[in-house]
Amino acid sequence: MNHHETAVKTDNFRTWFMDKLLMGMDWSDYMRQLITPFNIIAAIILSIGLPLIAIRFIYGLASVTHASQDYPWGIFLGWGLFGGVPLSATGFVLATAYYIFGFKKYKPLVRLAVLTGFLGYLFAVIYLLCDLGRPWRIYYPMIIGFGTASVLFLVAWHVATYLTVQFLEFSPAILEWLQSKRVRKWALSITIAMTIAGIILSTLHQSALGAMFLLAPGKVHPLWYSSYMPALFLCSSVYAALTMVIVVSTLAARFLKKAADQKFLSSLNPLTLGLGKGASLTMYVYFVLKLISVAHDDNWSLLATPYGQWYLLEIIGFVLLPAMILSLGVKADRVGIVRLGAFAGVLGIVVNRINTSMVALNWNLPGHLHHIIPPWQEVAIVLAIATIHILVFRWILMRMPVIREAPEYTDH
Amino acid sequence: MKERTEKGAGEPQRETHRSECGEQPQGSCGLNRRGFLGVMGAVSGTALLASTAPVHAYKKFEGWPDRYGMLSDLTACVGCRSCERACNEANGLPKPEKSFEDGSVFSKLRRTDEKTYTVVNRYENPKDPEMPIYRKVQCMHCNEPACATACPIHAYSKTPEGAVTYDPDKCFGCRYCMVACPFGIPTYDYESAFQPRIYKCVLCYDRLKVGQIPACAQACPMEAITFGKRSDLLRLAHERILEHPDRYIDHVYGEKEAGGTSWLYLSSVPFGELGFPTNLPDRPLVEETKGFLSSVPVVFAVWPALFGMIYASVQHRDALQTELKEQQEKEEERQ
Numbered sequence: 001m002n003h004h005e006t007a008v009k010t011d012n013f014r015t016w017f018m019d020k021l022l023m024g025m026d027w028s029d030y031m032r033q034l035i036t037p038f039n040i041i042a043a044i045i046l047s048i049g050l051p052l053i054a055i056r057f058i059y060g061l062a063s064v065t066h067a068s069q070d071y072p073w074g075i076f077l078g079w080g081l082f083g084g085v086p087l088s089a090t091g092f093v094l095a096t097a098y099y100i101f102g103f104k105k106y107k108p109l110v111r112l113a114v115l116t117g118f119l120g121y122l123f124a125v126i127y128l129l130c131d132l133g134r135p136w137r138i139y140y141p142m143i144i145g146f147g148t149a150s151v152l153f154l155v156a157w158h159v160a161t162y163l164t165v166q167f168l169e170f171s172p173a174i175l176e177w178l179q180s181k182r183v184r185k186w187a188l189s190i191t192i193a194m195t196i197a198g199i200i201l202s203t204l205h206q207s208a209l210g211a212m213f214l215l216a217p218g219k220v221h222p223l224w225y226s227s228y229m230p231a232l233f234l235c236s237s238v239y240a241a242l243t244m245v246i247v248v249s250t251l252a253a254r255f256l257k258k259a260a261d262q263k264f265l266s267s268l269n270p271l272t273l274g275l276g277k278g279a280s281l282t283m284y285v286y287f288v289l290k291l292i293s294v295a296h297d298d299n300w301s302l303l304a305t306p307y308g309q310w311y312l313l314e315i316i317g318f319v320l321l322p323a324m325i326l327s328l329g330v331k332a333d334r335v336g337i338v339r340l341g342a343f344a345g346v347l348g349i350v351v352n353r354i355n356t357s358m359v360a361l362n363w364n365l366p367g368h369l370h371h372i373i374p375p376w377q378e379v380a381i382v383l384a385i386a387t388i389h390i391l392v393f394r395w396i397l398m399r400m401p402v403i404r405e406a407p408e409y410t411d412h
Numbered sequence: 413m414k415e416r417t418e419k420g421a422g423e424p425q426r427e428t429h430r431s432e433c434g435e436q437p438q439g440s441c442g443l444n445r446r447g448f449l450g451v452m453g454a455v456s457g458t459a460l461l462a463s464t465a466p467v468h469a470y471k472k473f474e475g476w477p478d479r480y481g482m483l484s485d486l487t488a489c490v491g492c493r494s495c496e497r498a499c500n501e502a503n504g505l506p507k508p509e510k511s512f513e514d515g516s517v518f519s520k521l522r523r524t525d526e527k528t529y530t531v532v533n534r535y536e537n538p539k540d541p542e543m544p545i546y547r548k549v550q551c552m553h554c555n556e557p558a559c560a561t562a563c564p565i566h567a568y569s570k571t572p573e574g575a576v577t578y579d580p581d582k583c584f585g586c587r588y589c590m591v592a593c594p595f596g597i598p599t600y601d602y603e604s605a606f607q608p609r610i611y612k613c614v615l616c617y618d619r620l621k622v623g624q625i626p627a628c629a630q631a632c633p634m635e636a637i638t639f640g641k642r643s644d645l646l647r648l649a650h651e652r653i654l655e656h657p658d659r660y661i662d663h664v665y666g667e668k669e670a671g672g673t674s675w676l677y678l679s680s681v682p683f684g685e686l687g688f689p690t691n692l693p694d695r696p697l698v699e700e701t702k703g704f705l706s707s708v709p710v711v712f713a714v715w716p717a718l719f720g721m722i723y724a725s726v727q728h729r730d731a732l733q734t735e736l737k738e739q740q741e742k743e744e745e746r747q
Contacts, residue, residue, distance in 0.1 A: 068602075072590040072600060140564075141565050145565035151701050151705065155564075218692045
């Protein structure tokens with residue numbers, strides 16, 4: 001009798017859970033709808049990248065990267081960590097705007113921004129795990145040795161803590177999906193505390209990523225090396241977040257429309273204009289800060305050198321121009337132009353972080369620009385991780401209430 | 413400062429102790445709380461007075477006083493590579509492809525790697541083309557090493573002997589030390605998947621501990637490398653410059669660079685012409701990040717208060733508005 005009851009319960013749970021995972025489809029339907037052009041391309045990328053990741057862990061970094069004694073870091077960190085972390089400031093910026101400053105209109109975007117941030121940090125850590133010589137020791141700065149004078153020590157602690165904070169911030173969506181009312185209520189109760197923790201951790205580690213390079217005054221090109229670096233990294237992470245939310249929400253509304261509700265879709269245009277305005281203002285501030293940093297070290301004469309021209313291209317072509325496109329779009333009330341400016345702004349962040357961590361670092365070594373070109377294997381691994389990132393993102397958006405509200409839970 | 417130590421930490425607590433138990437036989441005041449504190453005060457006070465070093469809240473550390481160093485006189489080096497061979501043998505490193513007698517290695521500039529802790533490079537002598545200048549490259553053993561500052565796990569140590577050592581058991585392989593080192597010294601074993609680690613010169617630390625001198629200094633037939641206390645070597649270097657102003661330029665490389673290094677160099681030509689970094693600040697590189705790290709406690713203290721107040725003020729405004737609305741509705745109902 002008893003045994004029978006348990007069996008039924010287990011069976012119910014399994015049906016319920018599979019229903020959640022397969023979104024109400026049976027296996028054959030689910031598999032059939034997976035065959036799409038995007039998934040086929042993703043499968044091809046993964047079929048190349050995943051074996052390369054395996055090779056990296058079996059035969060060492062030398063088998064897939066050009067890492068050398070002069071060039072210890074490559075695109076795993078330049079793109080994945082230094083580029084990925086500012087673009088993941090989305091959670092911190094939108095949660096602060098919504099929960100602390102009271103920008104209540106932005107509610108439809110908050111969860112998407114928190115998810116973008118959480119996954120962004122998670123994958124930044126995955127890139128880092130690929131790059132670390134002994135990734136299984138990743139917890140060492142927490143337990144084995146405390147390098148308290150190291151900026152990287154701060155980054156390690158903050159990224160680890162912030163990953164947890166963001167998971168807690170996103171957990172209501174997971175709990176709504178799993179229909180766990182009681183735990184959700186508890187998770188909601190810590191929202192404000194978590195948001196303020198997020199501000200502390202984010203302001204410090206976003207700027208710390210810039211401060212990391214302060215330790216190498218002899219190696220970073222003087223135009224990029226500046227005591228302003230922490231402030232520059234923090235300031236640019238704010239506009240990175242605002243433009244990234246525009247980019248992600250645009251892509252989600254375009255390609256995952258069925259996961260969105262009307263509230264999300266109809267609010268998108270006015271909110272995009274608001275985000276674009278905030279982003280452009282931040283970018284003007286950042287542009288001026290960049291100029292002040294040149295003035296502070298009196299490096300004007302270096303602007304006439306080839307590296308100076310590249311620097312000018314970075315701050316004019318990838319900061320000022322996107323900012324002006326954003327302003328234009330906001331003025332003309334044209335959401336399409338704002339989106340264009342946002343894509344350019346996101347690209348500009350990646351350009352700046354790759355410039356700082358790869359182009360400007362070791363600039364005085366002979367044959368420098370030749371050395372920073374990554375081998376195809378390294379690019380393929382990055383593409384594979386980025387593809388998994390997108391797949392996980394889509395998996396969550398399709399299932400959990402992120403760009404739609406669960407009807408029985410609207411109080412967050 | 414001295415006065416502060418004696419009065420601030422030691423004396424008052426001792427006095428408390430005396431007033432508590434002064435007229436009672438010893439041991440009878442052991443169990444009440446104030447008595448206990450008094451005893452504790454006496455113990456710590458005595459400990460403070462007993463130690464000769466003054467104890468300050470602010471720790472001033474100008475480096476280990478008797479740390480060793482090496483003085484490399486580039487005008488004496490003939491490029492025989494005996495030091496390279498001695499280093500290779502002393503550290504049990506794999507044999508190189510080209511033998512240590514092979515002069516063809518000088519055709520290009522080499523650098524240290526995971527199998528080579530020191531290399532000698534050849535540079536043209538602008539003063540005398542017949543006499544090339546040889547420069548030995550190895551860890552400079554900075555007074556305040558940037559590698560140690562960079563390491564988030566404290567895998568590096570600056571030992572009292574002056575050597576900068578590395579503990580592979582602590583390293584997780586982030587390679588920030590390699591980015592931070594202004595001399596490009598730490599090298600990594602990228603070929604290894606399971607036990608990669610940093611390799612670099614550790615000033616033959618094991619030999620130092622048993623009273624021997626580093627292998628390269630012992631092997632040098634030209635006395636181009638002098639081992640000794642860094643303070644003595646600095647004096648020696650400046651004496652040589654004074655005695656032979658025509659032979660040396662007036663600069664001891666490593667005296668001030670990046671806060672000073674245990675390896676010191678004397679040269680006949682400017683160091684920039686021999687590939688030495690000449691764009692380094694005179695202060696230790698740790699100073700470049702200190703300012704940033706000092707902002708951490710400020711952020712921890714101010715942000716919660718600031719953003720908490722902003723949150724509270726927004727909530728307050730909302731509550732006021734709701735109240736106002738309710739009042740207006742009530743009045744409308746009345747009318």
